[in-house]
Amino acid sequence: MRFFKKIKRSNLTYILSELVLLFIGINLAIWFNNWNTSKKINEAKAVAIEKIIDEIENNQLEVETVLQNNYIVLNAYEDFKNLYSGNTSVVKADAIKMQTLTNKYPGFFTVKDSTLIDEGQYLYEGSSRINLEIPTLTEIAWETTVTKNISVEFSYDCLYELESVYNLQRRVQVEIDKSADALQKGDIESLMVILDFLNQLGNDLKQDYEALKEHIKNCS
Template sequence: MRFIKLDAINWKYILSEIFLIFVGINLAIWFNDWNSSKTKNANITIALDKIKGELNANLEQLTENRTSNEKITFFLDAIEAIQKENKGKLLVSPKTMNAFEDKYKDFFTVTDSTYVEPELYSYVGETYINLDITELSRIAWETSKSTGIFHEFGYECLYELEGIYNTQNLVQNEIDKATEALRNESIEDLGRILKFVNQLELQLESQYKKILKNIDDCH
């Protein structure tokens, strides 16, 4: 009887193949993790760039409109000061009224005057108030929340951003109230609200400037 001799099993070859398969699997896992991490970091960078652009635009509009609306409060304070001294009437000398009208020509024009006594007249005029409505965007912030990418931001950064957008909401709510007061011709309420708006806007401006210095380090 003849026996067929089988070749010896090549364990070295088998082990090398297993090793190569193992390395290949691990490389595939590593590459997939690396690619996912790269994509995630890219998305974080994009989200932060969008938020940074949004905050810069909001800051620019905020400072511009705050300066404009602040002039309204100066005018209202000035006219209120005159009226308080004269039981609600504009009783001043022609020289004083000319200076007042020149300073606040964008807000007030004399339409009539009544002689009271030498160098004292009672004035009536028309008031013009053009309130600059500040529209602060939050699209980039809401998008980062809806996609969940904001969870990747650092805690301190996320805390500051939440605070900023909460202050934005407060500013917008008070501006809505100011608009309503102007619509109702409630000048006293308008002056009071605008002063509060100014305080909030100063706070928000400070928050903007602080976060914009460090927003690139948010991840």
């Protein structure tokens, strides 16, 4: 009887040991799985943030180019506007004024012929040429981050700022497209209004880009 009791105790100890080992094994497996999942999520977030920063920097360069070009167009038109005689194909000015403007804004007005109409005053016939920068501001990195559900791992503040920046970027893109339409229609006055508003939005977007590039580092 004592022998059987020893066997039973031994079996019970063995079973308990196996259960403890099984419990430890399961918990280790769960911990490792969670660690591995967390590692993959963090890696995906790091890649997403890197791609978004690259996208923002590329878009920022495009916006800066647009703004610089717009300032030239706006200033050139402002300087020529009071000299136009009836339309943008004829300019009335003295030779020095005309030379100054053509040097300041090369290519904006091309002179084809000139006629002396008064002492020192000429009618310059030619054409005004407006060149616009019409880029497409991308949001592929951000859309991919949302589509892949990586964005759910970002904090609320981070998501709010990202969505805010890309919303403003879309508004800027709308104005860029509107400027192209106005130029194509030859509606110069409307074009100038659009470019002025576009520059306001563009400057706001540039500031938001800079802020986001700093804050997005905390999203990881």
